[in-house]
Amino acid sequence: MTEKLVDIRNLTVRFKGARTVYAINDLSLSLKQGETLALLGESGSGKSVTLKTLLRLLPPRRSEIEGEIRVNGTDVQALSGKALQSYRGGEVSMVFQDPGLALDPVYTVGAQIAEAVMRHKGLRKEEAISTAFDMLQRVHIPSPERRLRNYPHELSGGMRQRVMIALALACRPRLLLADEPTTALDATVQIQILLLLRDLQREFGMGVIFVTHDIGVAVEVSERIAVMYAGRIVEEGTTHEIINDPRHPYTRGLLAANLHDIARGERLNAIPGAPPALEEPPSGCSFAPRCPMAGPVCRAGVPDFVNLGPRRRVACLRVDPVPAE
Amino acid sequence: MALVETSGLGGITTAHSGYWSGVARRLVRDPVTMICLTILVLLILSAIFAPWLGLADPHKGSMIARLKPIGTEGHLLGTDEQGRDMLARLIYGGRLTLFIGLMPVVLAFFIGSVLGIIAGYAGGLTNTIIMRTVDVFFAFPSVLLAIAISGALGAGIVNSLVSLTIVFIPPITRVAEAVTSGVRALDYIDAARASGAKALTVIRVHVIGNVLSPIFVYATSLTSVCMILAAGLSFLGIGVRPPEPEWGLMLNTLRSAIYVDPWLSALPGLMIFVTSLCLNLLSDGVRSAMNVRD
Numbered sequence: 299m300t301e302k303l304v305d306i307r308n309l310t311v312r313f314k315g316a317r318t319v320y321a322i323n324d325l326s327l328s329l330k331q332g333e334t335l336a337l338l339g340e341s342g343s344g345k346s347v348t349l350k351t352l353l354r355l356l357p358p359r360r361s362e363i364e365g366e367i368r369v370n371g372t373d374v375q376a377l378s379g380k381a382l383q384s385y386r387g388g389e390v391s392m393v394f395q396d397p398g399l400a401l402d403p404v405y406t407v408g409a410q411i412a413e414a415v416m417r418h419k420g421l422r423k424e425e426a427i428s429t430a431f432d433m434l435q436r437v438h439i440p441s442p443e444r445r446l447r448n449y450p451h452e453l454s455g456g457m458r459q460r461v462m463i464a465l466a467l468a469c470r471p472r473l474l475l476a477d478e479p480t481t482a483l484d485a486t487v488q489i490q491i492l493l494l495l496r497d498l499q500r501e502f503g504m505g506v507i508f509v510t511h512d513i514g515v516a517v518e519v520s521e522r523i524a525v526m527y528a529g530r531i532v533e534e535g536t537t538h539e540i541i542n543d544p545r546h547p548y549t550r551g552l553l554a555a556n557l558h559d560i561a562r563g564e565r566l567n568a569i570p571g572a573p574p575a576l577e578e579p580p581s582g583c584s585f586a587p588r589c590p591m592a593g594p595v596c597r598a599g600v601p602d603f604v605n606l607g608p609r610r611r612v613a614c615l616r617v618d619p620v621p622a623e
Numbered sequence: 624m625a626l627v628e629t630s631g632l633g634g635i636t637t638a639h640s641g642y643w644s645g646v647a648r649r650l651v652r653d654p655v656t657m658i659c660l661t662i663l664v665l666l667i668l669s670a671i672f673a674p675w676l677g678l679a680d681p682h683k684g685s686m687i688a689r690l691k692p693i694g695t696e697g698h699l700l701g702t703d704e705q706g707r708d709m710l711a712r713l714i715y716g717g718r719l720t721l722f723i724g725l726m727p728v729v730l731a732f733f734i735g736s737v738l739g740i741i742a743g744y745a746g747g748l749t750n751t752i753i754m755r756t757v758d759v760f761f762a763f764p765s766v767l768l769a770i771a772i773s774g775a776l777g778a779g780i781v782n783s784l785v786s787l788t789i790v791f792i793p794p795i796t797r798v799a800e801a802v803t804s805g806v807r808a809l810d811y812i813d814a815a816r817a818s819g820a821k822a823l824t825v826i827r828v829h830v831i832g833n834v835l836s837p838i839f840v841y842a843t844s845l846t847s848v849c850m851i852l853a854a855g856l857s858f859l860g861i862g863v864r865p866p867e868p869e870w871g872l873m874l875n876t877l878r879s880a881i882y883v884d885p886w887l888s889a890l891p892g893l894m895i896f897v898t899s900l901c902l903n904l905l906s907d908g909v910r911s912a913m914n915v916r917d
Contacts, residue, residue, distance in 0.1 A: 383821055386817055386818060386819035387817065388819060394810050396810060400814040401811055402811045402815070402832065403811075404832045405828075405832065413828070417819060417820065465818070
């Protein structure tokens with residue numbers, strides 16, 4: 299078995315403030331080298347917080363983090379100073395949701411890519427610029443030498459996201475975190491960016507954690523899917539297993555709620571209710587109030603994972619040993 | 624195609640040559656700004672090169688030639704109440720007036736930006752301490768504050784510089800803090816941290832790069848206020864002391880002559896008016912020329 303690239307154990311994140319928010323509750327997750335995992339879940343389920351924890355981007359004064367995070371064997375929580383700086387961007391980098399906000403408007407895109415390359419690779423300016431040029435070619439930006447001199451506002455949304463990807467990959471990280479990289483783009487551009495990310499992942503052989511709320515996107519890019527609900531993972535497995543054999547009622551609800559097989563005028567299959575407020579620690583299954591199968595036992599305690607196979611697990615007490623249908 | 628330029632990698636730059644030339648082009652096309660710029664440049668140049676312009680001695684008075692009207696032979700703009708040449712005094716006066724009018728804003732720009740950026744980026748307790756201290760100064764109208772500090776320190780050029788600098792630090796700090804905390808919340812600051820930049824690099828490159836131009840534009844709009852305040856301090860006798868030529872002071876001393884020759888007495892005021900108007904219009908013009916995003 300290959301070394302785990304990412305190994306998160308019993309991660310709990312709480313935000314303190316006027317009220318405490320239990321953003322992540324006892325989350326464990328692992329990723330192998332070169333694997334693509336989609337973190338699937340609705341807004342507020344803790345996907346982005348998980349990514350930010352991995353990069354230590356959460357405000358230290360307001361957040362309490364427990365548990366263990368190892369990336370490529372290093373304990374992320376223990377990093378500081380120079381080690382943290384070379385870890386961020388060198389080992390792990392991130393593609394943000396809205397490239398219009400994540401690129402600095404007062405610098406040319408070439409300067410921004412070169413800046414990151416000079417920082418991590420210790421290259422001279424000319425070399426860094428030629429690396430930036432090379433990266434822009436790899437993300438298939440037309441006339442890259444001209445684009446180097448462009449400001450972010452002069453580029454279209456899709457082009458900006460390509461630049462963002464070039465920036466994230468310029469230092470050849472082992473792990474790429476993608477925080478809904480296609481949400482801010484329109485549908486035709488989305489698919490191009492997804493295909494690009496998939497190609498680059500194969501080319502560079504890096505691990506990718508891809509956060510999305512769109513099950514279609516998750517299926518498109520990832521080999522494995524972890525479904526998150528209310529700050530914890532409720533089901534994990536290969537993309538094939540999750541799509542064809544969902545076990546958790548929430549996952550089933552998500553799959554049933556897709557629009558493709560619905561005739562016009564028919565009522566959409568939505569999951570009734572809304573996700574819980576995360577202001578107190580969960581005392582039972584967080585999904586129980588919305589679950590058609592829930593019983594008293596579900597509310598009594600947080601369900602443990604049922605292992606259905608190697609790296610296939612589901613946190614539900616009602617899961618049947620045999621596949622449904 | 625033979626015309627397609629195949630520049631080697633060595634020729635690739637990340638510099639955007641179009642930006643500053645674009646700003647310059649927009650400025651040149653703006654007649655109001657260009658006129659203001661010309662007037663200001665002429666004023667500044669004449670103030671700097673005053674000793675070489677062949678003017679009369681601004682300190683040398685004459686008991687016989689007092690309060691000569693504008694257009695008198697030998698005194699193009701007449702003479703003041705002590706018979707000193709007005710043209711020379713106005714041009715020499717520009718040296719002190721412009722210096723006292725601009726220096727405090729320059730100093731306050733540096734000090735206020737540093738304070739505001741620290742407060743905005745650090746947040747929390749640091750922010751509270753800096754901003755609440757700054758708020759204390761906001762409790763007083765700026766004129767009153769300048770007079771109070773100058774009065775306490777005593778008259779003199781250095782003291783007026785100090786008091787005016789103190790007056791302009793709070794508003795600049797306010798603006799710097801507001802802009803910085805706005806920028807800090809943006810994704811690209813997180814993105815810079817996520818790509819491994821040190822806190823200092825994040826501030827130096829990404830925060831300052833984004834906040835400096837709004838603070839700068841705001842500061843330029845304060846220069847005219849500062850000039851008027853400086854002139855006001857001299858007018859009240861707690862700024863520049865006679866016999867130094869300074870527009871505010873000249874306005875004060877010529878006050879008594881207003882019934883004898885109102886036009887002559889108005890000249891220093893006219894200079895203050897024209898200069899501050901030009902500064903305001905120039906700052907507006909530069910602001911709109913630099914704004915490429917809209």
